[in-house]
Amino acid sequence: MPPVNRTMGPLEWGLLLALSLLWGGSFFFGQVALVELRPFTVVLGRVGIAAVALWIIVALVGERLPRSPRAWGRYFVMGAINNLVPFSLLLWSQTRIASSLASILNATAPVFTVLLAHVLTRDERMTPGRVGGVIAGLIGIVVMIGPEALRGFGEHLTAELIALGAPISYAFAGIYGRRFRADPPLVTATGQVTATTLMILPIALVLDRPWERASIMPVTLGALVGLALLSTALAYVIFFRILATAGATNLLLVTLLIPVSALVLGMSVLGEQLAAAHFAGMGLIGLGLALIDGRPVAGLRRLFRGGRRKSASSRENPR
Numbered sequence: 001m002p003p004v005n006r007t008m009g010p011l012e013w014g015l016l017l018a019l020s021l022l023w024g025g026s027f028f029f030g031q032v033a034l035v036e037l038r039p040f041t042v043v044l045g046r047v048g049i050a051a052v053a054l055w056i057i058v059a060l061v062g063e064r065l066p067r068s069p070r071a072w073g074r075y076f077v078m079g080a081i082n083n084l085v086p087f088s089l090l091l092w093s094q095t096r097i098a099s100s101l102a103s104i105l106n107a108t109a110p111v112f113t114v115l116l117a118h119v120l121t122r123d124e125r126m127t128p129g130r131v132g133g134v135i136a137g138l139i140g141i142v143v144m145i146g147p148e149a150l151r152g153f154g155e156h157l158t159a160e161l162i163a164l165g166a167p168i169s170y171a172f173a174g175i176y177g178r179r180f181r182a183d184p185p186l187v188t189a190t191g192q193v194t195a196t197t198l199m200i201l202p203i204a205l206v207l208d209r210p211w212e213r214a215s216i217m218p219v220t221l222g223a224l225v226g227l228a229l230l231s232t233a234l235a236y237v238i239f240f241r242i243l244a245t246a247g248a249t250n251l252l253l254v255t256l257l258i259p260v261s262a263l264v265l266g267m268s269v270l271g272e273q274l275a276a277a278h279f280a281g282m283g284l285i286g287l288g289l290a291l292i293d294g295r296p297v298a299g300l301r302r303l304f305r306g307g308r309r310k311s312a313s314s315r316e317n318p319r
Helices: 010-033 039-061 069-093 099-106 109-120 128-145 157-180 185-207 218-251 254-269 276-293 295-316
Strands: none
Touching (some): 039 185, 099 254, 254 276
């Protein structure tokens, strides 16, 4: 398997920001949908509607999904660890803990990705810069959201541990998904959400019995459609595009950007005001991203070394 190009260019950073906006909205959409619907029903609606939309797009652009059992076996594995498990765990935990705390716990995904990628891959090794960047990013998220979001930590320990299962699952998915990088992102996204739909369908039917609810409010339906088309269908096409070129560790940086995106959305859509803590948190997240990317730090190091050489040269050759 050829090595992944781990450099994040302008296109990859732009796609990562777009993905953070799409996934940042998923917490809002999910919270709205959970008012009327049970967690597994929300997951079913999310991936089911997304699968139908993606199949239509696949047909329109002339792509074809593979038919081999081996290919679909990979889709089912990816669908389980990238959709079924994390979606279900996060939505269930949001019925018991605040969405802000859930987003902080979800943002630990890069921590697990750095650790797992170091063990399971050859080209995404752990470095001091990556470790320091992840820690700085997590501190920034806590500062930005507010330490009060952690005050309830431990009150619902089971729900918090279950929520932590989601970023661990995402970390495994980011590494496993490297094997799809030669495939068209649209095809891979369609295959995995289709597989997820087939897996979640019997679970939702048995545990949630969704037919017992005769009707749902338009706002709930709108949230479900937004969750499916924006935060799932479109998001996963972008997800696999970034994964193909930038690798799992860089891809999972999106979880550090999601709270920033949520804050920007609140400011632009709801008219919320930015406080000093928000700027401080975003600054720490920016520092973390720079440390993980490595190039800004390397540039400063070269600049510093160049300055020292000039200083030494001027001392050795005074005018």
